[in-house]
Amino acid sequence: MNRRRAPHPLLRPFVREVWSCAAEPAGEAQARIERLLPSGLMHLVLRLDDAPVRLLRSPDDPLGEPLAPAVLGGARTAPYLKRLHARSASVGATLLPGAAQWLLGLDADAIAGRHVPLEALLGAEAQRLRERLLEAPDTDARLARFEAWLLARRPPAPGQAGALTRLLRQSPSVGAAVRASGLGRRRFERAFLQATGLSPKAWQRVRRFQRAVGALAATDAPAPAELAAALGYSDQSHLIREFRAMAGLTPGRFRALAPEEPNHLPLEPSRRG
Structure with a gap:
C-alpha cells in the first residue's frame, strides 16, 4: 500500500x-x-x-x-x-x-x-x-x-525563502523580482541560491519545464506549438530543445512513454550488437 x-x-x-x-x-x-x-x-x-x-x-x-x-x-x-x-x-x-x-x-x-x-x-x-x-x-x-x-525539527518561522520564490513566480523577470524584494541584486541572487540550490534563472527554467511535463502527462495534452506559446517558449523548437536538455528525450517521445509517474521515466539498457 x-x-x-x-x-x-x-x-x-x-x-x-x-x-x-x-x-x-x-x-x-x-x-x-x-x-x-x-x-x-x-x-x-x-x-x-x-x-x-x-x-x-x-x-x-x-x-x-x-x-x-x-x-x-x-x-x-x-x-x-x-x-x-x-x-x-x-x-x-x-x-x-x-x-x-x-x-x-x-x-x-x-x-x-x-x-x-x-x-x-x-x-x-x-x-x-x-x-x-x-x-x-x-x-x-x-x-x-x-x-x-x-x-x-520545524523552526518557529519560515524565513524568506518562500517569499523569494513567490516574488520570482509572480514577476515578469528576475530584475522585477529583485526590485520588488527590496534587496540588491547580488544579495537576492545569493539568498535565492542558498534557499533553492539554483540561480533564479535556472530555477525559472526548471519550473517551466515541470509545467510542460505536467501538461504533456495530461490525457488532453495540447499540441506542442500551443504548449510552447502558453508557457512562454519562443517557439516549438525552443520547447523541444529545453525539454530534451532536461528530460533526455523529446516531448513527443515523453507522451508515447506515458509514464505512470511523470518524473520517473522507464529506460531500457541499450542493446549493443
Whole structure:
C-alpha cells in the first residue's frame, strides 16, 4: 500500500508532500533503470530494506554508484539515471525552498546536483530515525512517525525563502523580482541560491519545464506549438530543445512513454550488437 499526500499544515511552508510506500512483492520485483527528471526541488528519502539502488553514468554502466539507504537529493537542472532491482519500502518528502536550512542547517547550494547520505549530515540521528521507521507496523504508521520527526525539527518561522520564490513566480523577470524584494541584486541572487540550490534563472527554467511535463502527462495534452506559446517558449523548437536538455528525450517521445509517474521515466539498457 502506498500513501502520498500533503504534509501537516505546520509543515507546508517547508514541505510540498510526504509519502510512504510498501516494498514491491517478491514475485513482481524486476530490475529496471529509470531516468529521474529535474524538479527544481530537494528530496529526502529513507529506504527501509536492502534492495540495492545504484546511480548510473549511462544506461550501459555495469556498476554504477551505490546509493545510501537514507539520502538528501539536491536540486538539479539535468536528469539522472538509477538502477533498482525492486521497489523498496520507503518514506520520503519533497522539500520546498529553504527546507534544507531549517531541517539540517545547510544551504541548498551545498548539495545541488548531488545525493548526500543523511548520516553524513545528521550522524547517529539518521540511523535512529530509520530504526523507528522500521519498527512501524505499516505505511500509515511510518508516515506518521516520519512527519512527527519533521515537525520536531520545524523552526518557529519560515524565513524568506518562500517569499523569494513567490516574488520570482509572480514577476515578469528576475530584475522585477529583485526590485520588488527590496534587496540588491547580488544579495537576492545569493539568498535565492542558498534557499533553492539554483540561480533564479535556472530555477525559472526548471519550473517551466515541470509545467510542460505536467501538461504533456495530461490525457488532453495540447499540441506542442500551443504548449510552447502558453508557457512562454519562443517557439516549438525552443520547447523541444529545453525539454530534451532536461528530460533526455523529446516531448513527443515523453507522451508515447506515458509514464505512470511523470518524473520517473522507464529506460531500457541499450542493446549493443
